[in-house]
Structure formats: C-alpha cells, structure tokens
Amino acid sequence: MAEITSQEEKQKLVKAYTAMVLSRTLDKKIVNAQRQGRVGFYTPTIGQEALQIGAAMALEENDLIYGYYRDVPLMISRGVPIDLIINQIMGNSADISKGRQMPSHYGSRKHNFMSIQSPVATNLPLAVGAAYSLKYRKKKNIVLTTFGEGSTSTPDFHAAMNMAAVYNLPVIFLCENNGWAISLPVEKQTKVDIWKKADAYGMPGTRVNGNDILETYAAVRTAAKNAREGKGPTLIDAISFRMGPHSTSDDPTKYRSESVPEGSEKDPLTIAEAALKALKLMDDKMLESIKQKTVKIVDDKFDECEKIPPPNPVTAFEQVYSEQTWMLKEEVGDIL
C-alpha cells in the first residue's frame, strides 16, 4: 500500500472514502431501480470506485476530464451532485442533456466533465486536443481521460497515444482495466500487458492495483506532476475487476465464472476501509455510520428526482445547430 503522510492527504482520503460509499450506494440503488422498471438501462460501476476516485484525488478543480460511460465515481469525486446523475439516468426535464442520451452518458461543463459518448475511445483524441489547447494557452492544468481495456484495441487509442507523445501534452491516459469488455476477457483483447504499450509511443507506462485507492492516487499524482511540469503524458493501467455486469442488459454468468463479492478482500471499499483504520482516521463505527447516512441521502434524492416530469417534446429537436434549420422546424411541425 502506498504511503500518505500529510494532514491534507489524510483529509483527502476521508473525503474520497465518502465518495466511494456514495458511488457504491447510488450504483446499487440504480441497479435495483432498473430491475423494478423505474430506470431503462444502466452500466454499473461497482468495483471501479477506487481507481476513479483515487485518480480524482490527484487532480485540481480546473483540470479537464474526458471520461466514458462507467465513470459515476469519478463524477461524484469531482463534486458533481448526485441529482445531476440521477436526472440523467431518468432522462427527465432537469437533465442537462434533456433526456436525449441513454443512461450513463453524463456531462457537466461546470465540473469540467465532458459529456460522454458511447463509441469507445472516441473521447481520447478529444482529450489530446484539449491538452493541446491548455499547453498552447500556457495553462498549468491537465487532462485526464478514461477508458476500458477493450478500448486499447481501437484506432482512436493508437492515434491519441501517439499524438499526445509527439506533442508532449499534459494528458493522463487512465485505463480502467476491469478485465472484461462485455464478454471478452483481457487475454483475448491483447497479447501485451496494457501498461507496456506506453513504451511503443514514447511515454511512461505504469501498472497499479486499481482496487487500492492509495496506489492509484500515488500513480496519478506522479503522472499529474509530470504533466504539469511539461514532461508529457502517462499511461496508467489500473487493474480492477468489473464486479457487476457490463450493463443491466447483460448476464455475465454466460461467459465467466469468477467473481469478486462485495466486502471480500479484493473489493476496493474493503481495501480503503483497511487503509483508513490503519491510519487511525476512522473506526468501524464511523464507517458504518457513513454507510447508513448515505443510504438515506441516496433514497431521498432518488425519490425526489423521480418526481421530475419528462422533458418537453420540443427539446428533442433543439440544439442540433446554433440555429434551428428550416428542415427541422418543418419536421417538428409535422411531429408535434
């Protein structure tokens, strides 16, 4: 386990743990709601809390994030309120994207969190362009971009890694290596350890136990420091495990037998709790109290968001362009 010593870092860890619990609780709530028919679809994040929140611990407020569809913990740790996430899942009128995107495709400019796409790895070249802009404007901020290990097979991964290195850009590539791309295990995705791919592009690559929040934090902290100092990009291969299905439409028993049960020694929450206790920051009673309080917060917020009406139908045809085209005006007239 990586060391943290300063008081500031200890406080960060406490805050990070609270975010982990909130993510886990919200995740389970949404999955249950989906089973009850209250939510259409969802991509669970259970098991990937430590690597996302550990990464966020190493970032500054004005750093930019180009994430993907399994990043709820990352959003929460960036201070995104859970109602923003729930509203997106519901696709209601309070949702930033007005119910246009299927669940798990969030975004919030206020939190420097770019709106999420479905096609995997297409966020990576955007992150590189964002990093170019920061460097061009001589800003000290950096970009974090996330993706699953399946994304490393795409041309977008290759293009982005190559260009980030060629232009020596302040961007961190965080591979959320949960072992499975829907049904395809990582051994069938690639013959090489993912962190080793960095070498082929001329940037440092590092592997961490992504279930260990402090280990991920330490790796991202180093990568962020290098990026801020003009030393260019880093690839971090955060080994984790997708404890849930790919999505609520997926049945993993069809293709895998291994599992990491909640509360087992590989569960990122268990590891974080051990760290908090070892550092004497929390005891069992405090941990339990946080969990109970969080369930209540999530339940209340969920019920509140569920009451928000769906978006006005007219909004489905707006914001395609800076000004609505004549075609769309005509088409909307026909539909509504």
Add this chain to the structure above:
Amino acid sequence: MVQAINQALSQNMEKDDSVVVLGEDVGVDGGVFRVTDGLLSKYGPERVIDTPLVELGIIGMGIGMALNGMRPVAEIQFQDFIYTAMDQIINQAAKIRYRSGGEYTAPIIIRTPYGGGIKGGLYHSQSGETYFVHTAGLVVVTPSGPYDAKGLLNSAFKSQDPIVFLEPKRLYRSIKEEVPDDMYMVPLGKAKLLNEGDDLSIITYGSMVPTVIDTVKKNKISADVLDLRTLLPLDLEAILKTVEKTGRVIIVHEAPRTLGMGAEISAVISERRIDYLQAPILRVTGPDSPFPYRLEDYYIPNEKRIMKAVSKILEYR
C-alpha cells in the same frame, strides 16, 4: 482558389490567435496543394501543426481544441481519406452540442479537397458530400470559385457549428476571379443565381459549376443556373424560386447518382412545387461506380451529357 483560401486562413490567423491549422504536410511543405503555403513562417509550428498520418487523430484532436475555445482548421489531404475519421465527425463533432444540452460546441472547420479531374483515380477523386449531408449537426459547404471560397471560409470562422468545407480540387488553379483584400463574408446557407434565363433551371454546386456555366453560354440556353454553395442546410427559398419561374429542372453533380444531392433536391421540389413542374426533374451526375483513372473524362458530367438533358427537358410536353 488556392490563393483565396490561403488568404482567408492567413487573415483569420492574424486576427485571432485561437485559429490554428493542423493536418498532414500543412506546415513545412505548405500542403500538397499549397493551400497553407507560407503560414508556418508567419505563425509558427504551434499554430501550423504538421501531424502524424492519422485522419481520425487530426479531426479528433481538432474537435478537442474546438471544445476548449480554439478555432481549429483541420485539413484532410484528400476527401477520399476522411473515412477513418467518420466516427469522430458523426459521433463526436456533429453530436456534441445536442448531447451536452448546448454546454459544449465544436466549431471545427474541416477542409478537404474533393472531386476528380486531376488524374487521381479511385482514391484521389471522390465526391463524398452525401456522407456528410446525411448527418444532422454538420454544415457542409462547397465553393465553386475563389471569391466564394474566401467569403464562405470567413463566414465559417464565425459559425458555432462544425463545418465540412469541400474544395473542388480541379478548380484550385483553373478559375481566376477578383478577390478583395478585406475579410468580406459570403453567407452560409445561401445559394447564388449565376445566370438568369426563362426556359429551365440548372441546380448545381462546387466542381460542376464552371462546366454548367460554359455549357449554358456556349449553347445560348436561356437558363437559371443556381450555385448552391451550401449543401447542408440547403437554400430552400432559392431553389423554389427558380422552380416557380421555369418549371423545368436539371440537377448536375459529380457524385454518384443514387442518393446524391439530386435525389434530395428533387424530393424537396416535388413535395412543394409539383404543380409548377412542366417536365420530370432530370439528373446529370457521376455514375454509380468507383471513380476511374484513365477514363475519368467519361465519369465527370460534361457538356454533351448536360445538353442531352437540356434537349430532353425542353422537348417534354
């Protein structure tokens, strides 16, 4: 046209330091068609960016810049090579405003030479405008001469939408026009009536405009010739106006006929002005085949084929 585009790029870079150009060989080499010639020495390598050979990277990186307050102009060396970047264009650039509830926009300009007539064969001659026009969220522009090229590009820099700017490469150096030094605008979404006549209307754009004009003049045809200039969104008003006037319409484009612009234009007309039509709408287009090398003159619509359609439509009773 090369000079006019170069001037538009240079003037916009001069005026606004958020404007950058990126692409293959755009820097030291000044672009394979010399469109970005001289920009590197004026604005430096941070703004005139020679990129690795990866179209999706050029456009993806450009979108990332556009999301962060910059005004990138991405050059794709030949339109034929853009397809690996279609995911970025269709699923990122065109959808970001919509999916982010207007929080983010991606005002990137994607410039690319298109069309045949330079002995380029299958992979240096394509007219792929329909691929872009089918994507809501993009603006698709095709200048047919130097004056419009500069004015449309100046307007593109003012737009908040992603723009695909298709440059008819066969006309890069063949058309001479007076181009003012100032940063005048030619509006997006507005067609231009290049010739006025009473007997029929020829609707065309980009690479086919000079051929149509020459044909009309040489054969003393009394025809309206409408240069669309912007393909998405179409200038509906201008199209309907000329249809009302002549009642006979020929659409000329270099791209293959099936689901080409002609299909959409003819649908738009028949939905709204069927009562004005005195003859079926005709299309003179490239054939539904790949673009040939040695026999390219047979592919690109010419005077003979246009005149055949003109005779047919005028004789129709």
